[in-house]
Amino acid sequence: MADDSNPRGRAVPSGRLARLGAFGRLAAGVGGGVVAEGARRLAAGERPRMGDMLLTPANASRVADQLAHLRGAAMKLGQMISMDAGDMLPPELSAILARLRNQAHHMPPRQLDTVLAAEWGRDWRRRFAHFQAHPIAAASIGQVHRARLPDGTDLAIKVQYPGVKASIDADVDNVATLLRVSGLLPKELDVAPLLGEAKRQLHEEADYLREGAMLTRYRALLADAPGFVVPELHADLTTPRVLAMGFVAGGPIEALETADQPVRDAAMHALIGLVLRELLDWGLMQTDPNFANYRWQPDTGRIVLLDFGATRDIPAATAEGYRTLLAAGLSGRRDAVREAAIGAGFLGAAAAERHRALVDQMIDIILANLNRPGLFDFGDRAFVGVVREQGIEMARDRTTWHIPAADTLFVQRKISGTALLAARLKARVDIRTMAEAAVGARALPA
Numbered sequence: 001m002a003d004d005s006n007p008r009g010r011a012v013p014s015g016r017l018a019r020l021g022a023f024g025r026l027a028a029g030v031g032g033g034v035v036a037e038g039a040r041r042l043a044a045g046e047r048p049r050m051g052d053m054l055l056t057p058a059n060a061s062r063v064a065d066q067l068a069h070l071r072g073a074a075m076k077l078g079q080m081i082s083m084d085a086g087d088m089l090p091p092e093l094s095a096i097l098a099r100l101r102n103q104a105h106h107m108p109p110r111q112l113d114t115v116l117a118a119e120w121g122r123d124w125r126r127r128f129a130h131f132q133a134h135p136i137a138a139a140s141i142g143q144v145h146r147a148r149l150p151d152g153t154d155l156a157i158k159v160q161y162p163g164v165k166a167s168i169d170a171d172v173d174n175v176a177t178l179l180r181v182s183g184l185l186p187k188e189l190d191v192a193p194l195l196g197e198a199k200r201q202l203h204e205e206a207d208y209l210r211e212g213a214m215l216t217r218y219r220a221l222l223a224d225a226p227g228f229v230v231p232e233l234h235a236d237l238t239t240p241r242v243l244a245m246g247f248v249a250g251g252p253i254e255a256l257e258t259a260d261q262p263v264r265d266a267a268m269h270a271l272i273g274l275v276l277r278e279l280l281d282w283g284l285m286q287t288d289p290n291f292a293n294y295r296w297q298p299d300t301g302r303i304v305l306l307d308f309g310a311t312r313d314i315p316a317a318t319a320e321g322y323r324t325l326l327a328a329g330l331s332g333r334r335d336a337v338r339e340a341a342i343g344a345g346f347l348g349a350a351a352a353e354r355h356r357a358l359v360d361q362m363i364d365i366i367l368a369n370l371n372r373p374g375l376f377d378f379g380d381r382a383f384v385g386v387v388r389e390q391g392i393e394m395a396r397d398r399t400t401w402h403i404p405a406a407d408t409l410f411v412q413r414k415i416s417g418t419a420l421l422a423a424r425l426k427a428r429v430d431i432r433t434m435a436e437a438a439v440g441a442r443a444l445p446a
Contacts, residue, residue, distance in 0.1 A: 114162070116242070119242045128150070131148075131157075141202075142243075144156055145159065156248075158243040158245075160208065164206055168203055207240060208238060209239070214311040215231065222305075228303050229302050229303070229304045253296050253303070263301070264427045266301070269427075269430075269434075282314075285311065286414070287310045288310035289413065289416070291424075321345065324344065325340040329367065330371075337363050345404040350400040354397065355397065358393060362387050365386055366383070371432065378426065379426030379428075
């Protein structure tokens with residue numbers, strides 16, 4: 001059990017003033033770093049740009065370390081940026097923000113006891129034959145402990161950090177301000193609707209009663225899928241800030257990297273199939289593709305699904321937009337894909353009109369790769385860099401920037417994260433056959 005002096009066991013700032021002060025110190029530290037870096041570059045005879053001085057490894061480290069200390073929405077947004085922005089960020093910032101996926105400090109014992117006593121009563125320890133005080137996992141909104149009931153049932157107990165829910169709105173605004181100052185968010189881009197949606201989803205993720213209900217829904221929906229395991233909810237121990245579920249053993253999903261090719265292929269076939277069911281059959285999707293939300297059981301070949309806080313209903317119009325886009329892709333018709341992309345909200349009409357040649361080149365590259373006969377090799381990503389370069393060229397025209405609807409962004413986050421995992425595992429999957437089965441008779445003729 002870690003003691004209070006353990007540097008990894010740092011108390012979570014729970015009050016508004018404490019968290020505001022942390023952001024203030026962060027801004028001051030970044031500002032000091034800018035001055036120091038500017039002086040260094042001037043002394044070296046350079047003409048430094050503000051963006052270069054802001055995005056130094058030292059400043060990025062300050063941001064990552066402070067977000068990890070604050071946890072909650074601040075750290076969650078940092079994780080999302082590191083996973084979703086990918087190669088679009090400067091390499092130094094991308095690498096350091098990636099640390100946020102695994103860097104969370106856990107609560108010291110006294111703070112943990114205070115939280116559990118408030119949720120379960122001061123004699124909460126009497127409910128368990130054993131409660132492991134040191135967490136087995138620590139993330140952005142809560143940490144997970146292993147416990148055992150008197151009847152021998154093993155549990156995983158997720159405990160929310162104090163003050164997280166109350167700090168969500170202010171944290172999102174503060175992180176957005178930091179990103180604005182850093183130049184990562186252009187002034188011309190209206191992100192207010194997205195910030196509002198991010199706040200809404202983070203409030204839902206901080207409601208463990210809601211997550212428990214989603215856990216139960218997924219367990220029922222996947223009752224016919226032997227390749228997946230979903231823990232069982234223990235409602236009697238679950239509160240708005242504590243989630244109790246059965247403990248399910250499993251190792252990191254990344255452990256599949258060393259598995260045989262057929263094993264990797266089968267796992268990704270199952271996960272891609274799950275995404276298609278979520279989007280096109282259920283209208284319900286767990287939209288957080290963080291690798292930590294998947295565990296692998298090598299002895300059974302099953303995938304354990306965890307963390308249902310980011311589960312959201314998918315509007316029928318959003319699902320229909322994806323269905324039409326899939327059908328257009330299967331048809332191999334460039335014009336159909338372009339129109340479907342505009343209709344689904346992926347592509348702005350102004351950008352499609354002004355940059356028609358670039359858009360068509362990108363579509364042609366994607367169609368050529370996705371419609372190859374046989375298995376699609378996720379490990380072969382040469383075409384991704386070409387498409388990205390064309391996308392960056394088009395993005396230089398700020399007058400045609402377009403932000404898709406929030407529902408589309410969350411769905412796309414899940415799709416992109418799943419593809420990223422498939423690339424990590426170098427899986428090979430018959431995507432075309434899966435897509436044809438998903439859209440059925442809706443596929444367009446060639």
